[in-house]
Amino acid sequence: MDNTLSNTALTEPHGPRPKRLISTRNIVLYGFLIVAALYWLLPLYVMIITSLKGLPEIRMGNVFSPPVEITFAPWAKAWDSACTGLYCEGLKVGFWNSVKILIPSTIISITIASVNGYALSFWRFKGSEIFFTILLFGAFIPYQVMLYPLVIILRELHLFSSLGGVVLIHTIFGMPILTLLFRNYFASVPEELFKAARVDGAGFWRIFLQIMLPMSLPIFVVAIILQVTGIWNDFLFGIIYAGTHNFPMTVQLNNIVNSTQGVKEYNVNMAATLLTGLLPLIVYFISGKLFVRGIAAGAVKG
Amino acid sequence: MTSVAISDLSLSFGPVEVLKSLNLEVEEGEFVVLLGPSGCGKSTLLNCIAGLLDVTAGQIFIDGKNVTWEEPKDRGIGMVFQSYALYPQMSVEKNLSFGLRVAGLPKNEIIERVSRAAEILQIEPLLKRKPGALSGGQRQRVAIGRALVRDVNVFLFDEPLSNLDAKLRTDLRVELKRLHQRLGNTMIYVTHDQIEALTLADRIAIMKDGLIQQFDSPSNIYNNPHNRFVAGFIGSPGMNFLQGALVSEAGQWFFNAEGLRVPLSDYRFVHPPQEGQAVEFGLRPEHIVVGDASTTQPVTMQVDTELVEPMGADTVLWTNVAGHALTIRTDSESNVKTGDNINIGFNTARVSIFSENGERV
Numbered sequence: 001m002d003n004t005l006s007n008t009a010l011t012e013p014h015g016p017r018p019k020r021l022i023s024t025r026n027i028v029l030y031g032f033l034i035v036a037a038l039y040w041l042l043p044l045y046v047m048i049i050t051s052l053k054g055l056p057e058i059r060m061g062n063v064f065s066p067p068v069e070i071t072f073a074p075w076a077k078a079w080d081s082a083c084t085g086l087y088c089e090g091l092k093v094g095f096w097n098s099v100k101i102l103i104p105s106t107i108i109s110i111t112i113a114s115v116n117g118y119a120l121s122f123w124r125f126k127g128s129e130i131f132f133t134i135l136l137f138g139a140f141i142p143y144q145v146m147l148y149p150l151v152i153i154l155r156e157l158h159l160f161s162s163l164g165g166v167v168l169i170h171t172i173f174g175m176p177i178l179t180l181l182f183r184n185y186f187a188s189v190p191e192e193l194f195k196a197a198r199v200d201g202a203g204f205w206r207i208f209l210q211i212m213l214p215m216s217l218p219i220f221v222v223a224i225i226l227q228v229t230g231i232w233n234d235f236l237f238g239i240i241y242a243g244t245h246n247f248p249m250t251v252q253l254n255n256i257v258n259s260t261q262g263v264k265e266y267n268v269n270m271a272a273t274l275l276t277g278l279l280p281l282i283v284y285f286i287s288g289k290l291f292v293r294g295i296a297a298g299a300v301k302g
Numbered sequence: 303m304t305s306v307a308i309s310d311l312s313l314s315f316g317p318v319e320v321l322k323s324l325n326l327e328v329e330e331g332e333f334v335v336l337l338g339p340s341g342c343g344k345s346t347l348l349n350c351i352a353g354l355l356d357v358t359a360g361q362i363f364i365d366g367k368n369v370t371w372e373e374p375k376d377r378g379i380g381m382v383f384q385s386y387a388l389y390p391q392m393s394v395e396k397n398l399s400f401g402l403r404v405a406g407l408p409k410n411e412i413i414e415r416v417s418r419a420a421e422i423l424q425i426e427p428l429l430k431r432k433p434g435a436l437s438g439g440q441r442q443r444v445a446i447g448r449a450l451v452r453d454v455n456v457f458l459f460d461e462p463l464s465n466l467d468a469k470l471r472t473d474l475r476v477e478l479k480r481l482h483q484r485l486g487n488t489m490i491y492v493t494h495d496q497i498e499a500l501t502l503a504d505r506i507a508i509m510k511d512g513l514i515q516q517f518d519s520p521s522n523i524y525n526n527p528h529n530r531f532v533a534g535f536i537g538s539p540g541m542n543f544l545q546g547a548l549v550s551e552a553g554q555w556f557f558n559a560e561g562l563r564v565p566l567s568d569y570r571f572v573h574p575p576q577e578g579q580a581v582e583f584g585l586r587p588e589h590i591v592v593g594d595a596s597t598t599q600p601v602t603m604q605v606d607t608e609l610v611e612p613m614g615a616d617t618v619l620w621t622n623v624a625g626h627a628l629t630i631r632t633d634s635e636s637n638v639k640t641g642d643n644i645n646i647g648f649n650t651a652r653v654s655i656f657s658e659n660g661e662r663v
Contacts, residue, residue, distance in 0.1 A: 192460075195354050196387035196448070200401030201375030210400075214391035 051075065051270035058266050074267035078275055082268055084247075084255040091272055094252030098232060100163055101248055105170035106227040110220065113175055117182025118208050122194050132183065139176035147240060154241060161243025169237050174230070178223055185219040186212065221290050229280040249276050304366070305330040305488040306351060306456055311360035313346060313512075320346045322512040323360070328490060330455075333482050335499040336492045338509035339535070344492045347509070348458050351490065352381050365455055375405070377456075380449025384461040386441040388433035394444050395429040398451050419450040422481070439470045446481070459491040463498065475501060496536055500524065508532050525652070530660035533584050539618055539629045541654070544583040548575045548655075548663070557583050557655070561624030564601055568651040572662050581663055584654040587618065587631040591647045592638065599647025605630075607642045621646075 020026075046063060051074050053067040080090040087093070120132050150169065151160065159165035189212065197207045238248040247255075253276045257269045306328040313321040320343045328334045336344040349355040351362060353374035361370045369377045388397050398419060402412045420426045423443045433441055442462055449457050462478075463471045479502055482489055493499055499506050500520045507517040508531075516528045527533035533541050546559030548566075555575055557564040564583070591599050605628055609620035612634060619630040619638055630646065638644055655663045 190385050190387065192383040192385045192387035193389070195349075195352075196381065196383060196445075197389070197400075198354060199352060199374045199379065199381045200448070200452075201373075201404040202400070206404065211389050211391075 047270045047274055051267050051274060053267055055263070055265065055267060074265070075271040075275070077265075078256070078268050078272035082256045082272060083259060083261075084252045085259075091249060091252055091256070091275055094247055094249035095275075097163075097242070097246050098248040098250075101166055101170065101238070101242065101246070102228060102231050104163075105167045105174070105231050106224060108167065109171040109174035109178060109227060110223045112171065113178030113223065114182045114213075114216070114220070115208065116175070116179040117184075118186050118212055119204075120179070120183045121186035121189075122191075122207070123204065132179070135176050135179055137176075139180075143173075143236065147236075151240065160241065161246075163242070163246050166237055166242040166246065166248075169241050170227075170231050170234070173237070174227055177226070181223055181226070182216075182219060185216060189215070218290065221287060225283055225287050225290075228283055232279050303330045304328070305332065305364070306490065307363040308347075308351070309361050309363075311347070311350060311362065312358045313343075313350060313355065314358045320512050321350070321357075324512065324514060326507060326514060326517065328488055330488055331486045333479075333489045333491065333502055333504045335503035335506045336490065336509055337496060337499040337506050337535075338494065340494060342509040343512040344494075344509050345460055346512075348381075348460050348490060348492045351377075351456075352379055352458050353377050375401070378454045379456045379458055380452040380454045381458040382442070382445045382449050382460065382462045384464050386433070386438075386445045386465070388441055388444055388448075390433055393430055393432055394425065394436070394447075397433065397444055398429075398447050401448065401452055415451045415453065419447040422450065422484070423447050438466050439474060442466065442474060446478075450485075455487055457487050457489045459489065461493055462491075464493070464495070471498075478502060496538070500536075508535060510535075526662075527584075527654055528662055530582060530584075530656040533654050533656065537586055537588075539587050539631065542585045542587060542628050544585070544626050544628075546581060546583055548577070548579045548581055550575075550577055557581070559583070559624075559626065562603075562626065564650065566650050566655075568600055568649055569653060569655065570651070571655075573657075575663055579663070580658050582656045584656060585628075585648060586652070587629040589648055589652045590628075590630045590632075592619070592630060592632045592636055592644055594645075596645045596647030600649050602645060602647040604643055605646055607638055607640055607644060610638060610640055619644075 049066050050058060050063075052070050052072070054069060054071050054073070057068060078090060079092055079095075081088055082090045084091075084094070116135075120128055154160040154165045154168070157165075159168060193211065194207065197211050202210070232248075233250065234248065235250040235254070238246075239251045242248060242251075253272050256272050304327050306326070308324060308326040311321055311324045311326075312319070324343075324347065326334075326347075336347060338344045346355065350357050351364075353369065353372060357370065361368055363369065364377055364379065374381075388394075389400060392400065395416060398416045399412050402415060407415075416429075417426075420429060423446060425440065425443050425447060428436060428440060428444070433444065436444065442465075445462070459478075463474055466474065475498060482502075491498075491502060500523075503520055505517060506520055506523050508515045508523065510531050516523060516532045518526075518528075523532060524536055527536065530543075534543070544557075544559050544562070546557050546562070549556050549558045555566045555569075555571075557566055596602055603623055605621040605623040607619050607621050611618040611620070615634060617632055617634045617636060617638070619632060621628045621630055621644070628646075632638070657663050
């Protein structure tokens with residue numbers, strides 16, 4: 001009797017269920033993931049190797065083969081001396097213009113939107129819901145409709161073709177989505193916390209600055225990522241409202257790549273494109289996890 | 303002296319009337335519990351007293367001062383919330399002193415008050431910790447401390463124990479009662495837990511649909527409910543209600559139901575009864591005596607046991623008498639089994655009779 005019991009204990013399932021690393025399911029799953037990843041990485045690979053080749057090597061036509069002789073000259077040219085229209089000063093001008101547009105736009109839009117979201121969640125006033133709906137509606141109006149009216153408005157404000165003008169435009173267009181983001185985040189903060197602070201005698205700004213701000217770091221990170229990548233990648237507003245001297249990097253990139261004079265310098269074009277895309281890429285690499293977490297925390301509740 | 307007085311208070315959210323011309327007077331040093339089912343307006347009333355909601359009509363007085371339009375901080379109240387509502391980024395010490403810092407009190411005064419509150423609540427070792435590193439009971443203690451440091455006469459509690467587990471709830475309940483004895487402040491306490499209400503309160507205000515149904519001592523609430531709602535709300539298992547009518551015979555009133563006739567010789571009528579009046583006869587499960595002892599009771603009858611629920615300290619019997627369901631609470635020693643026919647008895651001095659509109663007869 002004892003014998004049979006110990007025998008079955010060995011043969012029948014016992015303890016933790018064994019996990020098999022190599023199963024059909026895993027092979028299919030990881031196989032698909034790897035193929036998909038390679039497919040999406042291929043263009044990046046081509047760009048990088050092309051940017052490191054000299055023009056003669058490119059002319060040989062082996063798009064996928066790695067460079068025989070690595071050269072950084074195309075990168076230097078793209079940054080320093082590539083011709084964008086009339087000037088041949090490279091992308092660096094556009095880079096600094098982009099920075100000058102990016103920093104104030106990000107700071108101003110997030111500051112205003114966070115206060116908006118906070119007020120709309122905790123200090124409801126008569127018509128605040130309608131106000132919020134109108135603001136949200138702004139996110140769904142096609143940009144094309146507003147382009148020309150905004151040109152006129154900026155002209156009247158004497159801000160057309162200036163840094164201030166394009167910053168103002170970015171701040172306005174960031175408002176609906178950012179306000180939604182912050183409102184939803186603050187809506188998930190227990191209302192009792194707000195009530196407790198009011199019983200303690202704190203007012204609008206003190207509650208915002210001392211209680212809400214310290215606990216909303218994740219959503220600020222999300223907002224910063226959204227704005228930094230969004231504004232950096234912007235082309236339309238930059239080309240229309242910034243004016244020739246303030247063209248952001250994206251506009252200059254276009255001018256380099258699409259210039260029709262002379263030889264097409266594929267290596268310089270690739271290097272310029274990579275340089276322009278570098279900042280959003282870095283932002284995504286650093287903040288991927290935070291970004292997903294913040295979006296999940298802020299955007300679900302309506 | 304009256305500590306908190308509410309006169310004709312109404313509050314509507316659009317077309318929904320949450321509080322309907324409500325009146326309440328709380329004496330100084332009194333522990334008042336607002337008790338009612340969810341949605342009865344008890345938390346709303348507390349928020350109105352705190353000044354966190356604007357009232358539609360009526361007035362609120364605290365310590366004789368009309369505070370209807372005052373900001374929460376100027377009302378002389380401290381408030382404790384169900385979710386503790388501690389500021390997550392601040393240490394316990396900073397949580398306690400936040401209100402005092404806002405008020406711009408001198409530093410040594412703040413330190414003094416915080417250490418006094420921490421000593422009363424025995425949270426001194428926790429002062430440097432963040433709320434996230436505290437257990438539920440400790441958090442609630444800090445939340446109480448935050449009300450304590452404000453040095454106010456009126457404490458408002460909004461279901462402070464509802465988020466705690468059963469054991470801790472009992473412990474903190476006792477602690478709250480001790481705190482009240484020690485401080486002697488006026489306390490207004492909202493809960494939906496009748497045990498909390500009965501154990502803590504000097505007086506209980508039972509609320510339903512934005513109105514106070516009865517404002518009375520716990521024993522009066524339990525023994526002399528003014529209406530059918532209060533009777534049914536207090537007590538677990540709930541009061542038995544039998545449908546029937548009042549009839550008189552030779553100067554003696556009886557409660558008549560199908561197959562049942564109960565002489566009401568010991569019942570004290572509040573309103574003069576009328577012949578044939580349709581009523582509900584309310585009898586608490588714990589007021590029914592089972593077995594041999596039942597013969598000493600003025601009213602006796604036989605019931606069929608349908609279900610036996612042993613609960614440890616006592617046993618609940620679900621029985622049937624002439625088609626009427628009757629719940630009986632008896633001690634756990636009784637050896638009643640399902641299907642038994644048992645003798646029961648009760649005294650009509652302890653029953654409650656309600657007219658059709660729910661008022662006590």
